[in-house]
Amino acid sequence: MVFFGIAIAALVSSPGFAAVRESFFDLDFAGDSVGGIASHFWVNVKLFLICEVLILVVGLTVALTRASRAPVLAPLRILAVVYVDVLRGIPTVLLVLLLGFGVPALQLQGLTSDRTVWAGVALVLSYGAYVAEVFRAGIDSVHPSQIASAQALGLSQGETMRFVVVPQAVRRVIPPLLNDFISLQKDTALVSVLGIFDAVFYAQDYANYHFNYTPYVVVAAFFIALTIPTARFTDWLQARMRAREQAAAR
Amino acid sequence: MNAPLLQVRGLRKSYGERVVLADVDLSVYAGDVVCLIGSSGSGKSTLLRCLNLLEPIDDGTIHLDGREISDPLIDPREVRRQVGVVFQAYNLFPHLSVLDNCTLAPRRVHGLSRADAESAARELLMRFGLGDHVDHHPDRLSGGQQQRAALVRALCLRPSVLLLDEITAALDPELVGEVLALVRELAADDVTMVLATHEMAFARDVATTVCFLHEGRILESGPPSQLFGAPREERTRAFLSRVL
Numbered sequence: 347m348v349f350f351g352i353a354i355a356a357l358v359s360s361p362g363f364a365a366v367r368e369s370f371f372d373l374d375f376a377g378d379s380v381g382g383i384a385s386h387f388w389v390n391v392k393l394f395l396i397c398e399v400l401i402l403v404v405g406l407t408v409a410l411t412r413a414s415r416a417p418v419l420a421p422l423r424i425l426a427v428v429y430v431d432v433l434r435g436i437p438t439v440l441l442v443l444l445l446g447f448g449v450p451a452l453q454l455q456g457l458t459s460d461r462t463v464w465a466g467v468a469l470v471l472s473y474g475a476y477v478a479e480v481f482r483a484g485i486d487s488v489h490p491s492q493i494a495s496a497q498a499l500g501l502s503q504g505e506t507m508r509f510v511v512v513p514q515a516v517r518r519v520i521p522p523l524l525n526d527f528i529s530l531q532k533d534t535a536l537v538s539v540l541g542i543f544d545a546v547f548y549a550q551d552y553a554n555y556h557f558n559y560t561p562y563v564v565v566a567a568f569f570i571a572l573t574i575p576t577a578r579f580t581d582w583l584q585a586r587m588r589a590r591e592q593a594a595a596r
Numbered sequence: 597m598n599a600p601l602l603q604v605r606g607l608r609k610s611y612g613e614r615v616v617l618a619d620v621d622l623s624v625y626a627g628d629v630v631c632l633i634g635s636s637g638s639g640k641s642t643l644l645r646c647l648n649l650l651e652p653i654d655d656g657t658i659h660l661d662g663r664e665i666s667d668p669l670i671d672p673r674e675v676r677r678q679v680g681v682v683f684q685a686y687n688l689f690p691h692l693s694v695l696d697n698c699t700l701a702p703r704r705v706h707g708l709s710r711a712d713a714e715s716a717a718r719e720l721l722m723r724f725g726l727g728d729h730v731d732h733h734p735d736r737l738s739g740g741q742q743q744r745a746a747l748v749r750a751l752c753l754r755p756s757v758l759l760l761d762e763i764t765a766a767l768d769p770e771l772v773g774e775v776l777a778l779v780r781e782l783a784a785d786d787v788t789m790v791l792a793t794h795e796m797a798f799a800r801d802v803a804t805t806v807c808f809l810h811e812g813r814i815l816e817s818g819p820p821s822q823l824f825g826a827p828r829e830e831r832t833r834a835f836l837s838r839v840l
Contacts, residue, residue, distance in 0.1 A: 495687035498648055499701035499753065500676040509700055513691045590733060 368558075375560040379552050383561060387545035387568050390534040393466055394572075397534075398527060400470045405477030410507065412478070413485050426478070433475035439536050441468040446540040465537040473530050480522045484515030517587060524580040528573045535569075599662055601626045601788055602647065602757055607656035609639075609646060609812075616642050617812045620656070624757065624805075627786040631799035631820075634809035635835060640792035641684075643809070644759045647790065648679050661756065677705060680750030684762040686742045688734035688749070694721065695730045698749045706753065713752070720748045724778055740771030744778055751782075758782070760791035796839055800824050808832045 357363065411419065411426040433441070445468040450459035458464075488511045496506040538547035545568060549561035602624040609617040617639045624630050632640040645651040647658060649665065649672040658666040665675045688697050698717035702708045708716075721730055724744050726737075734742050743763055750758060760779065764772040776798050783789065783802045793799055799806055800820045807817040808829070816829045824840075827833045 491683065491685060491687045492689065494650055495681075495683060495689075497672075498650060498676055498681040498683075499749070500673045500705040501701060502673060505704050509704065510689055514689075517691060 370559045370563055372558055372560045375556060375558045376564050379549065379561040380564055382548055382552065383545050383564050383568060386543055386548040387565075389462070389537070389542065389544040390531070390546075390569075391572070393462070393469065393534045393537065393544070394527075394531050397466050397469045397473070397530060400466075401473045401477050401530070404470060404474030405481050406512075408474065408478035409481035409485060410512075412482055413507070415503065430475045430478055433471050434479070436472070438469070438472045438533055439539060441472050442536045443539060444468070445471075446537070446542075461540045462537065462542050465540055465542060469530065469533060469536070473526060473533075476526055477523065480519050480526065481515065483522075484519035485511055487518055488514045520580060520584055524577065528576060531572055531576070532569055535565075598625065600624055600659075601628075601661060602790070603657075603659040604647070605657050605659075607643075607646060607658065608654045609642060609651065610654055615812055617646065617653075620812075620814055622807065622814065622817075624788060624790055626756075626788055628788055628804045629783045629802050630790045630805045630807060631803040632790065632792045632807050632809055633794070633796065633799060633835075638809040639812040640809055641761050642812075644681070644761050644790065644792055647757075647759055648681050649675050650681075673705070677753060678756045680753055680755035680758045682743070682746050682750050682758070682760045682763050684765050686734070686739075686746040686766075688742055688746055690734055693731050693733055694726060694737070694745050697734065697745065698752045701749070702752050717748065717752050720751055721745070724748055725774075738771060739767045740774045743767060743771075743775045747775075747778060747782075756788065758787055758789045760789060760793075762792050762794065764793070764795060794839070796824070796836070808835065810835070 360366075408426045408429060411422050412430075414423065442465050445464040446461045449457065449464050450461060453459075492510055492514070493506055496510040497503075501509065534544065535546040537544050538550065541547065543551075545565050549565045552561045553559050600623040602622070604620055604622040607617055607620040607622075608615070620639075620643060622630070622643075632643065634640055642651060646653050649670075653666055656666065657664055660675060660678060664670070688694075689700070692700065695714060695717055698721065699708075699710070699713035702713040702716065703710060706713075718727075718730060721727060724747070726741060726745055726748065729737055729741060729745070734745065737745065743766075747760075747763070763779075764775050767775065772795070776795065779789070779791070779798075780802055803820045805817055806820045806823040807814045808823065808827075808831075809815065810831050816823060816827060816832045823832065824836065827836060
C-alpha cells in the first residue's frame with residue numbers, strides 16, 4: 347500500500363505529468379475508444395480460449411512421449427526433445443511473424459491463408475513447448491513408490507500413467523500452468539504485429555489516428571480484468587482439491 | 597505332500613558389485629505364513645520384490661503354482677494378478693478415494709464392472725473396519741487405517757499369495773496392533789503369506805515357517821518354535837538376543 351502510494355505520488359508530481367495525463371489518461375478518448383476495444387478484445391479472448399485447449403493437448407502429448415520408456419517410441423522421444431528445445435528457444439513474436447506471414451505466402455493448396463489461424467498455431471507451438479516441460483516436471487515429481495505400487499497391482503505402464511501418475515501430476519502443476527496461461531492471455535496481443543485487428547491493434551490504430559495513447563491504458567485494463575479472475579478461479583480450484591484430499595483434522 | 601505354491605531355487609540378485617541375495621531357496625505351501633526376519637539390509641525386502649517381479653533377478657528360478665515365473669517371456673502383469681503386495685509406506689493413491697484405490701486394479705486389470713468391483717471392495721472394507729472411510733481420501737485416515745486399506749486393496753485382487761513388506765514398520769506403536777490383528781485373521785483364513793517383519797512376537801505366534809536372512813542368504817529356517825527356541829546358527833542367536 348505504502349509502495350503504491352509512493353509510486354502514485356511520484357507519478358503525479360513528476361514534471362511531465364500534465365502532458366502524460368493528457369495523452370494517456372484522457373477520459374473522453376477512453377469513453378470514445380472503449381466500445382471498439384471491447385468488440386476487438388473478443389479476438390484475444392477467442393484466441394486464448396481455443397489455443398489454451400490445444401496447448402494442453404500438445405503439452406501433455408509431448409510430455410507423455412518424453413516420459414515413455416518403450417524402445418519403439420525412441421524416434422518420437424527424440425522428436426519431442428527437439429521440438430521443446432527449438433520452439434522454446436524462438437521468441438514467440440518471431441514465431442508469430444514467421445508463421446503468420448510465411449505460411450500464407452507459400453500459397454499451399456488446402457492450407458488456410460488466414461493469418462489469425464497461423465498466429466494461433468504459432469502461440470500453440472510456442473506455449474506447447476513450455477507446457478510440455480511443466481507437465482514433465484509434474485510427472486517426474488510423482489514418487490516412484492506410486493509407480494511400483496501400481497505395477498504391483500498388475501497395471502500396465504500405460505494404465506499406470508493414465509490412472510496414477512498423470513492425475514497426480516496435473517494436480518501439482520496447476521499453479522505453474524496457470525502462470526503460463528496468464529502469460530498466454532497477454533501474448534494474444536502479439537497477433538497485432540500481423541495487422542490482425544485484435545484489441546491491441548485497434549488501440550494502436552485509434553492512437554495513431556487521434557494522437558492520443560489513452561486506448562493503450564484501456565486495453566491494459568481489459569487484460570487485467572481477464573487475468574485476475576483466472577488467478578482467483580485457480581486458487582479456488584486448488585483450495586477445493588486440497589480440502590477434499592487432505593485431512594481437515596491435521 | 598502337495599507341490600509348493602511358490603518355490604524359489606538358487607535365487608541370486610546383485611546391484612552392480614554388491615550381492616544382495618545369494619543361493620536363496622524357499623518353498624511356500626498353500627496356507628503357509630512365512631516370516632522373513634533379519635536386520636535391515638539383509639535382503640528381506642529385495643526378496644519380496646523379486647517374488648513379485650518388481651526386481652529382475654540375476655540367477656535362479658521362481659515357480660508359482662508349478663509355472664516358472666522367472667522366465668523372461670512371462671508377462672509380469674500375469675504374475676502380479678496372483679501375487680498381492682503391501683508396502684511399508686502403504687503407497688495408497690492420494691488422488692483416489694479409499695474405495696477407488698481398491699477398485700482400480702480389479703476394474704482395469706481383471707475387467708470387473710464398476711458395480712461388482714465396488715460391492716466386493718465395500719464388503720472387504722466393512723469387514724476390516726473401514727466402512728466409515730470408503731469415500732474418504734487416504735490422507736484423512738490414520739496410518740493404521742491406511743495400512744489396512746492397502747491390505748484390502750491387495751486382497752481385492754484375490755491373490756493366491758500375499759507379500760507383506762514390513763507393513764507395521766512405519767506405524768506408531770499403538771497402531772501396530774490393529775494391523776497385525778488383521779494379518780492374524782487372514783492367517784486364520786489360510787491366506788498364503790510371505791512377510792518381512794521386525795515383530796518377533798507376531799512371527800512366533802503366526803508363522804508356520806521363519807527364515808532368518810543374513811547378508812542376502814537364508815541362514816536358517818524352520819518352524820518358529822525351533823528358530824526362536826533353539827536356533828542353530830551363532831548369527832541367528834546374536835540377532836535374536838538383540839531384538840527379543
